[in-house]
Amino acid sequence: MTIADRNELRQPAYGEAHGLPWLVAEIRDHLWPWAGKGQPARKAIQGAGFALAIAATLAWVMAALGRLEAGAIIGWWFGWSVFEVLVRLDAKPYVKEGPWWGRLYRRATVMDMICYVSFKNLLIGAVLFIALKAAGVLIV
Amino acid sequence: MFALRALRRFLPALAGLVIASAVHADTYEVKLPPELGTSPKMCDYAPCAEVMPGATSFSERKGQPPFVEAYKDEGGQKKLLGYVMLSTDITDTPAYSGKPVVTLIGMDTAGKFVGVKILKHSEPILLLGIPESLLIKFNNQYLGKFVGDNIEIGRSRPDENIIGLDAITGATVTVIAQNQVMMTSGTTVAKQVGILKPVIRPQAKFPPATGTPSWSELVADGSVQRLTVKPEEVGLKGDGPYMDLWFGYLNQPAIGQAILGKDGYASLMSRLKDGEHAIFIIKPAGMDSFKGSGFVRGGIYDRVQVRQDKDAFTFRDLDYVNLWSVAAAGAPAFSESAIFIIRGKGFSAAYPWRLVFLGNKIDKETAAKTFANFDKEYWLADKYLEGGRPVVIKPDPTWLKVWKERAVEIAGFVVFLLAISAAYASRDKLVRRANRQRRWPVNAFKYTGWVISIGFVGFSAMAQPSITQVLTWFHSLLFQWKWELFLSDPLIFVFWVFIIVTVFIWGRGFFCGWLCPFGSLSELLFRLGRLVGLKRFQFQLPKPLHDKLKWVKYVVFFGLLAVSFFSMGLAEKLAEVEPFKTTFLVGITNRSWPYSLFAAGLLGLSIFTERPFCKYLCPLGASLAMPTTFRWFGLKRKDECTSCKACAKGCGSQAIDAKGNIDQRECMLCLDCMVLYYDDHACPPLAQERKRRTKAGQPLTPINGKGYFIPIHQVPAEPQKKGATA
Numbered sequence: 089m090t091i092a093d094r095n096e097l098r099q100p101a102y103g104e105a106h107g108l109p110w111l112v113a114e115i116r117d118h119l120w121p122w123a124g125k126g127q128p129a130r131k132a133i134q135g136a137g138f139a140l141a142i143a144a145t146l147a148w149v150m151a152a153l154g155r156l157e158a159g160a161i162i163g164w165w166f167g168w169s170v171f172e173v174l175v176r177l178d179a180k181p182y183v184k185e186g187p188w189w190g191r192l193y194r195r196a197t198v199m200d201m202i203c204y205v206s207f208k209n210l211l212i213g214a215v216l217f218i219a220l221k222a223a224g225v226l227i228v
Numbered sequence: 229m230f231a232l233r234a235l236r237r238f239l240p241a242l243a244g245l246v247i248a249s250a251v252h253a254d255t256y257e258v259k260l261p262p263e264l265g266t267s268p269k270m271c272d273y274a275p276c277a278e279v280m281p282g283a284t285s286f287s288e289r290k291g292q293p294p295f296v297e298a299y300k301d302e303g304g305q306k307k308l309l310g311y312v313m314l315s316t317d318i319t320d321t322p323a324y325s326g327k328p329v330v331t332l333i334g335m336d337t338a339g340k341f342v343g344v345k346i347l348k349h350s351e352p353i354l355l356l357g358i359p360e361s362l363l364i365k366f367n368n369q370y371l372g373k374f375v376g377d378n379i380e381i382g383r384s385r386p387d388e389n390i391i392g393l394d395a396i397t398g399a400t401v402t403v404i405a406q407n408q409v410m411m412t413s414g415t416t417v418a419k420q421v422g423i424l425k426p427v428i429r430p431q432a433k434f435p436p437a438t439g440t441p442s443w444s445e446l447v448a449d450g451s452v453q454r455l456t457v458k459p460e461e462v463g464l465k466g467d468g469p470y471m472d473l474w475f476g477y478l479n480q481p482a483i484g485q486a487i488l489g490k491d492g493y494a495s496l497m498s499r500l501k502d503g504e505h506a507i508f509i510i511k512p513a514g515m516d517s518f519k520g521s522g523f524v525r526g527g528i529y530d531r532v533q534v535r536q537d538k539d540a541f542t543f544r545d546l547d548y549v550n551l552w553s554v555a556a557a558g559a560p561a562f563s564e565s566a567i568f569i570i571r572g573k574g575f576s577a578a579y580p581w582r583l584v585f586l587g588n589k590i591d592k593e594t595a596a597k598t599f600a601n602f603d604k605e606y607w608l609a610d611k612y613l614e615g616g617r618p619v620v621i622k623p624d625p626t627w628l629k630v631w632k633e634r635a636v637e638i639a640g641f642v643v644f645l646l647a648i649s650a651a652y653a654s655r656d657k658l659v660r661r662a663n664r665q666r667r668w669p670v671n672a673f674k675y676t677g678w679v680i681s682i683g684f685v686g687f688s689a690m691a692q693p694s695i696t697q698v699l700t701w702f703h704s705l706l707f708q709w710k711w712e713l714f715l716s717d718p719l720i721f722v723f724w725v726f727i728i729v730t731v732f733i734w735g736r737g738f739f740c741g742w743l744c745p746f747g748s749l750s751e752l753l754f755r756l757g758r759l760v761g762l763k764r765f766q767f768q769l770p771k772p773l774h775d776k777l778k779w780v781k782y783v784v785f786f787g788l789l790a791v792s793f794f795s796m797g798l799a800e801k802l803a804e805v806e807p808f809k810t811t812f813l814v815g816i817t818n819r820s821w822p823y824s825l826f827a828a829g830l831l832g833l834s835i836f837t838e839r840p841f842c843k844y845l846c847p848l849g850a851s852l853a854m855p856t857t858f859r860w861f862g863l864k865r866k867d868e869c870t871s872c873k874a875c876a877k878g879c880g881s882q883a884i885d886a887k888g889n890i891d892q893r894e895c896m897l898c899l900d901c902m903v904l905y906y907d908d909h910a911c912p913p914l915a916q917e918r919k920r921r922t923k924a925g926q927p928l929t930p931i932n933g934k935g936y937f938i939p940i941h942q943v944p945a946e947p948q949k950k951g952a953t954a
Contacts, residue, residue: 089934090862092869092888154465162793187860199893203857214705221460 091185091194098182098193118208121172123179130178137175144168151220161217169209173201254360255346257797260330264347265316265599270296276312279334279343283309292528292542293318293586295417298334310336311417314347319412320599323405324713325350325796326704331367331406333413339423341370341414350797351402362396366403367410369393375414376424381407382633401716404626415538426539426574431503433578433614437481443558451483451612452476455583455604459515462600463589471602472513474560475583478506478567480612489555496549496567505570505577507534508551510562517564518585534570535603536581543568578618580607627715637689638718644684645726648677648742652734652897659902660931664910670899674741675755678748686745686812691719693727693744695785695847696803699792727852734897735859736852740842741881741896746808747842747849750834751880751896757835766836774882777844778894785850805845807831838880839896853893862892863902866935868913875901905935 091097101124102113122134147164150156156164176196183200185192196204264273271277271286276298280286283298285306290296295313299306315331323329327350334343344367346360354360370393373379377391381404384392395403418424446452457471464470478484479500484493487508496506509532511518520531529548534541549567575581582603589600610616624632631638651658651673661669685691697720704710714721730738740747757766769777784805792799807827810816816824830841842849869875869888876884879901883894890901908914908931917937921928929938 089865090890092865092867094867096887096889159793183857186862188858200857203854203893207855207858218705 091192096194097185098195100180100182100193103191103193117180121175121179133175133178137171140168140171148216152223158217162213165209165213169205172209173198173205176205177201255348256354256360257350258348260348264314270294270314271312274312274314274332274347275345276332276334279332279345280310280312281334281342283312286312289317291417291420292530292533293416293540295420308337310334310342311421313413313417315409315413316599318416318599319409320601321405321408321412322710322713323349323351324399324401326710326713329363329402329406329409331409331413333410335375335414335417335423337423339375339414339418341373341375341410344368344370344410351399354399354402362399363402363406366393366396366406370410375411375418379407379411380629400630401713404630404716408626416540419539426572427537428573429536429576429579430618431576431578432480432608434480434482434612435614437485439482441482441486441556443486443554443556443560446476446483446486446556449609449611450607451480451609452487453583453604453606455585455602457585457587457602461589461602462587464515466515468513468515470515471511471518471585471587473509473511473518473583473585474562475507475509475604475606477577477606477608478508479577480608482612483608486556487554487559488551492555499549500569503571503573505575506549506567507570507583508554508567509565509583510551510554510560511564512560512562514564519564519566529568531586532568533584533586534568534575534581535584536575536579539572539574540584541570541572541575547571577608578613579620580605582606625712627712627718630716631718634718638722641685641689641691641719641722644677644680645722645743648673649730649738651677652738652742655899655902656933659899660906662903663907664904667900667903670903674898675752677742678752681743681745681748682752685719685723685743686749689719690813691717691723692746692808692812693720693723693739693848694803694806694808695788695851696800696806697724698848698851699788699796699799699803702789703792703796731852731855732858733860735856735862735892735895736849737856737881737892737895737897739852740846740849741898744842746806746811747839747846747896749811750831750839750841753831753834754836754838762835766838768837768880768882771882774843780844781846781850782853784845785847788847803847805847807841842896843881843894856893859892863890863895863897863899864905864933864935865890866905866911866913872912874910874912875904878904906931908937911935 100113100117102110102117105113122137144164144167147156147161151161177198181196181201182193183196183204184190185194194200261273264270267273268288270289276286276296277283280298282300284301285299287297287299293313294317295311298309298312300309301307311334313333313335315333316328320328329346329351330348332343332345332347333341336342346363346367349360349363351363354363370379373391378389379391379393381395381400382392384390393403393407415424419426441449441451443452447454452474453476455471455473455475456469459466459468459470462470476483476487478487478493478496481493484496484506487493488496500506509518518531519529529543532543547569549569551565551567554562554565582605584601584603586599586601607617655670658669658673701714701724704713714724727739741751742748754766757763768774788799788802791802804823807823807830810819810823810827811831816827833840865888869884872888876888880898881894881896883891883896884901885891904910906914908918908928914931914935914937918928920926921937921940926940929940932938
């Protein structure tokens with residue numbers, strides 16, 4: 089065990105799943121920051137999160153249509169990432185402890201969540217950014 | 229508090245020096261007159277006389293790629309002295325910054341370099357750290373050397389006919405690029421003016437045509453090739469390609485007849501003299517003309533060129549023949565077409581050649597045009613050549629040459645990294661052999677790693693990783709990834725691959741704590757301080773203060789990242805918060821006093837407190853700490869660690885919190901806590917159990933992987949057999 093205090097351990101809603109359902113739930117967990125059924129979450133943050141996520145999605149769509157500059161989409165993605173930290177701290181306040189294929193989760197501190205969201209969104213953003221650039225709709 | 233006071237004192241001085249350096253860096257990102265790249269009178273906008281001593285007048289731009297002729301007055305008559313060329317007219321080779329070093333080059337009529345002047349560069353390393361004068365000194369090495377010589381960076385090798393140039397330590401990529409710029413520019417002009425004779429290649433012989441291939445067959449066997457330029461590659465927006473060209477070689481009978489028809493082919497061949505060649509180009513789509521809108525009769529087609537190895541073939545109006553249609557079945561419709569005649573004995577269709585589209589990239593912010601070319605290779609297939617394709621040995625790319633030259637050094641470095649990794653991977657065995665008093669089984673490997681890292685990696689190979697590389701990689705990932713750029717510095721490349729892999733396996737602590745040259749130097753000084761009796765002066769910041777100050781490095785990292793989006797140059801300047809350049813690249817004694825004082829201050833402070841820079845300031849450490857959140861394998865803890873503070877008290881990184889958990893982002897993986905974990909005289913729960921068992925007369929079983937003695941289970945005694953008593 090790499091954690092001394094077992095009170096720090098957390099179990100996500102899908103924690104009991106195994107095999108493919110667990111993997112699907114894990115992927116969904118990375119892509120969907122909001123709380124699922126039976127998970128407590130503050131409605132104001134949930135609502136604002138939904139609104140901002142729609143705006144960020146629209147920004148990516150506009151970028152895909154060639155109507156948004158590279159700097160603007162980076163700005164939008166950064167803005168959304170900041171808010172995603174708040175949404176996740178409220179709805180899914182845990183991060184994985186140990187290897188990605190493991191089943192150990194721990195309570196997320198603010199820094200844990202900043203690291204998690206920034207790294208995840210850097211990868212997602214880079215993939216989308218490069219894809220749009222390769223498609224020729226985003227000019228740098 | 230001393231650290232804070234020291235920082236408060238030195239930072240303004242550092243900021244002052246940054247500004248002062250920017251003033252002294254004459255050509256860093258200077259704004260050049262836009263006419264410099266376009267005006268026929270280039271020397272009205274460039275100091276041509278400085279690179280051509282004795283010249284009194286200059287011609288307009290001529291040739292393709294362009295150059296100017298330099299003259300001196302001799303008895304009222306103009307005498308040709310040599311040639312002046314602007315590097316960006318000829319090549320778009322980028323340096324480390326991704327931008328070219330704009331260089332004005334003078335060459336006399338004998339082909340010897342007589343002057344070199346940097347007009348503009350964007351190399352941050354030359355802005356701070358390495359003085360720009362070193363690049364000037366580097367360029368001066370070309371003076372008097374013949375353009376046709378084999379000039380390379382590194383040692384001279386007379387047996388291979390190679391003249392070596394001294395590189396600039398710490399700016400290898402920049403000088404490799406600069407050498408390419410000098411030699412490409414020089415040879416290109418030297419060939420145009422006849423100083424260098426074209427290479428005479430054996431001419432191709434073609435088998436007679438046995439059929440007429442269709443367009444799709446020609447495409448399939450490579451007899452027609454496609455060169456496409458996207459709008460974004462030239463800084464434009466738009467649907468469809470900016471330039472979409474199909475091209476091919478017409479002298480080959482089967483291909484020529486397929487494209488032109490039998491009569492057309494016969495007609496064209498009857499016009500060609502011996503040693504002349506024809507190619508065709510069609511443009512099915514594109515936003516611009518490949519012939520060039522500025523073309524006038526008698527001029528040069530300045531947008532297309534054929535290059536074979538180092539020889540370039542340009543086309544004038546007399547080299548142009550109309551192409552009205554393409555006979556091959558299935559050929560695409562086109563809006564522009566041409567047949568061009570290559571007149572030069574150096575060209576041979578038996579060898580590969582390239583069609584080059586000479587374009588301009590428009591900078592979105594400044595609307596300035598920069599030279600950019602795009603090319604596509606063409607080589608006739610075996611079946612179209614009698615005897616098949618000849619053997620062609622292509623020269624190694626520059627980065628590969630560097631890797632080959634430094635093969636032993638690279639191999640040694642890889643062995644070093646693997647050996648230290650193997651030692652760390654065996655940590656469970658090592659820490660079991662160590663105890664609180666006797667830590668050499670761990671420290672022997674760690675200290676060896678430090679010493680090699682400081683001496684070999686830091687001072688000798690200068691492969692200290694830096695936040696500037698993270699910023700460059702980050703920008704490259706989003707904007708323009710060039711493998712060649714990163715491969716040009718092999719040790720840094722290998723180190724980064726290693727760092728990325730190990731950060732995800734073990735966390736940043738392995739690099740920062742075991743392998744970072746500056747970190748190693750810093751902690752080694754701390755250990756040496758203890759050894760020479762300074763222990764009583766050594767201190768740790770109070771934990772609450774440490775827990776606040778540790779965030780500073782993240783602020784520094786995010787600050788640099790944010791600034792880099794607005795100005796990479798400014799971010800590079802601010803990255804001087806890392807004392808790495810001063811310590812390893814330039815040397816503490818070789819820099820101006822604020823830098824030296826900053827680096828020396830940090831190292832001096834390291835004698836009294838463990839790794840102050842790593843803990844509180846290092847943006848590189850912060851950038852690696854973030855993915856460390858997801859490291860796969862962490863250090864072990866016991867349930868008792870929540871209340872026992874034994875490890876936390878001895879933790880030099882102050883990475884163990886009040887609940888006994890290790891903050892992996894702060895941990896330097898010194899393994900001191902793991903030594904205690906298995907030490908039955910130092911780990912309180914273990915020591916307690918040892919004493920209990922000793923008192924109870926129970927054996928001390930081995931310690932299991934969870935850090936406890938293997939439990940003793942009472943086994944019920946077997947019932948005694950009757951009559952078995954002794």
